[in-house]
Amino acid sequence: MTFQDFNFNEHLLEGVLSMGYTTPTPIQEMAIPAILKGGDLIACAQTGTGKTGAFLLPILNLITQNHEEKTTTLILTPTRELAQQIDQQVEGLAYFTGISSIAVFGGGDGIVYEQQRRGIQNNVNIIIATPGRLIAHLTSGVLKLNHIKHLVLDEADRMLDMGFSDDIMRIISYLPKQRQTLLFSATMPGRIRNMAKSVLHNPEQINIAISQPAVGIDQQVYLVNDHQKLGLLELILKDGAYVSTIIFASTKDKVKEVYKQLKSAHIKVNAFHSDLEQTEREEILLKFKNRQVPVIIGTDALSRGIDVEGIDLVVNYDVPSDPEDYIHRIGRTARAETTGTAITFVNDRDQRKLKNIEEMIDREVRRVPLPESLGDPTLIKMAPGKRDGGGNRNRGGGNNRRPGGRSGDGNKNRNQSGGKPSQGPKPQ
Numbered sequence: 001m002t003f004q005d006f007n008f009n010e011h012l013l014e015g016v017l018s019m020g021y022t023t024p025t026p027i028q029e030m031a032i033p034a035i036l037k038g039g040d041l042i043a044c045a046q047t048g049t050g051k052t053g054a055f056l057l058p059i060l061n062l063i064t065q066n067h068e069e070k071t072t073t074l075i076l077t078p079t080r081e082l083a084q085q086i087d088q089q090v091e092g093l094a095y096f097t098g099i100s101s102i103a104v105f106g107g108g109d110g111i112v113y114e115q116q117r118r119g120i121q122n123n124v125n126i127i128i129a130t131p132g133r134l135i136a137h138l139t140s141g142v143l144k145l146n147h148i149k150h151l152v153l154d155e156a157d158r159m160l161d162m163g164f165s166d167d168i169m170r171i172i173s174y175l176p177k178q179r180q181t182l183l184f185s186a187t188m189p190g191r192i193r194n195m196a197k198s199v200l201h202n203p204e205q206i207n208i209a210i211s212q213p214a215v216g217i218d219q220q221v222y223l224v225n226d227h228q229k230l231g232l233l234e235l236i237l238k239d240g241a242y243v244s245t246i247i248f249a250s251t252k253d254k255v256k257e258v259y260k261q262l263k264s265a266h267i268k269v270n271a272f273h274s275d276l277e278q279t280e281r282e283e284i285l286l287k288f289k290n291r292q293v294p295v296i297i298g299t300d301a302l303s304r305g306i307d308v309e310g311i312d313l314v315v316n317y318d319v320p321s322d323p324e325d326y327i328h329r330i331g332r333t334a335r336a337e338t339t340g341t342a343i344t345f346v347n348d349r350d351q352r353k354l355k356n357i358e359e360m361i362d363r364e365v366r367r368v369p370l371p372e373s374l375g376d377p378t379l380i381k382m383a384p385g386k387r388d389g390g391g392n393r394n395r396g397g398g399n400n401r402r403p404g405g406r407s408g409d410g411n412k413n414r415n416q417s418g419g420k421p422s423q424g425p426k427p428q
Helices: 010-018 026-036 053-064 080-093 110-123 132-140 154-160 164-170 191-199 228-239 251-266 278-289 323-330 348-361
Strands: 041-045 073-076 101-104 124-130 151-155 180-185 203-210 217-223 245-249 269-272 295-298 313-316 340-346
Touching: 010 080, 010 191, 026 041, 026 053, 026 110, 026 203, 041 053, 053 073, 053 080, 053 151, 053 180, 073 101, 073 132, 080 101, 080 278, 101 110, 101 132, 110 132, 124 132, 132 164, 154 164, 154 180, 154 191, 180 191, 191 340, 228 251, 228 313, 228 340, 251 269, 251 278, 269 278, 278 295, 313 323, 323 340, 323 348, 340 348
Parallel strands: 041 180, 041 203, 073 124, 073 151, 101 124, 151 180, 217 340, 245 295, 245 313, 269 295, 313 340
Antiparallel strands: none
16 A cells, blocks of 8 residues: 555645655554544554654645635644654645644743744644643633644643643633544553543544554663663663664653763763753754764653654663553654664663563563673572573573674664665654
8 A cells, every 4th residue: 555545635645755655554554544534533553653644644635625724733742842743744744735834832932932822823724732832822812723623632641641631621622522533642541541532422443553562673671780781881882783872761860860971981972851941952852863963861751752763772771660651762763664672771670660561562571691891780680581491591692792782683674874664764
């Protein structure tokens, strides 16, 4: 199947093809026809499967059919970074259609707020917003949502995790009751289903690989003591096998600490955390996206707020407490059917967290032995894993394996353009 098979407006299809997109992902194959029919939809699919394109493309096509100079589409997202990335996707896909959009989010200065206000008053076709800032514009009287035909709740599970439930319901109270509502989520806990019952009408449901990492991710575990983590990380980063790396730490303070140590080790790295100004955060993401900075370190706020193709390594410096966060973290690599590596450092305290992750993904993550230069993790208890016939732990690799190195099976099937498959990338 190709994107031509959806019979999109010719100008929209021109934008799709000009961006190099040729073959839809499974979620796009299933969701696009359903959305074009005009009904409500609940779609559950893992991070990196092309969910953004799955709802943007049919909505853009519907907008081209109506030719209304009004705000007819509202997309709610949990973070400003995601709002900006979706706005950039609209700009690229709709380049030849004349469809307009604006990202509305908090932070920044009065100039940013004024730019958002003007965009709203100019009746842009699509508003992509974080809930808090959108409510500010609603209460000011500048924003009217009485012409909304399409509501998208993107990363719905994350929005609820961040405490936006009441804000979402308040925003919905401003919308026409006759509308199309689309709920996209990487997970489908009970509270999401309860929300769906109250805001969607007879929705079609699509579920693809719930709570499972992409098959192209080579997942690895190192059993370490805390004092070995930094040395191991430096070995992995200085190995030269990876061109684009994200490191996740548990707290903002840990991010700053590891960043300082890596800088002192002469590794080109940037830290992404909430103490930075919005302009600084945007500059860091832009440099990372443009390959000016090969390594970025942040907390879980980064795991859902960044959409960059070609990331080939994710390192969990600390094991996340929630197994779902593990999925979102490692989902930054192996996007759009490429491949990637995810390495997790596990100390003695994090054994239970690792067990929970393996139970959720229904597989054991391969253990990799520490380089001899770092010594043995003598304080680490034996973690779940297969034993060989002599009762020794089989950690899935010989001692000659370089730290974090790619296995000899050639699973890094990339061309030299940064990891896009030869048939063209998928709209995210």
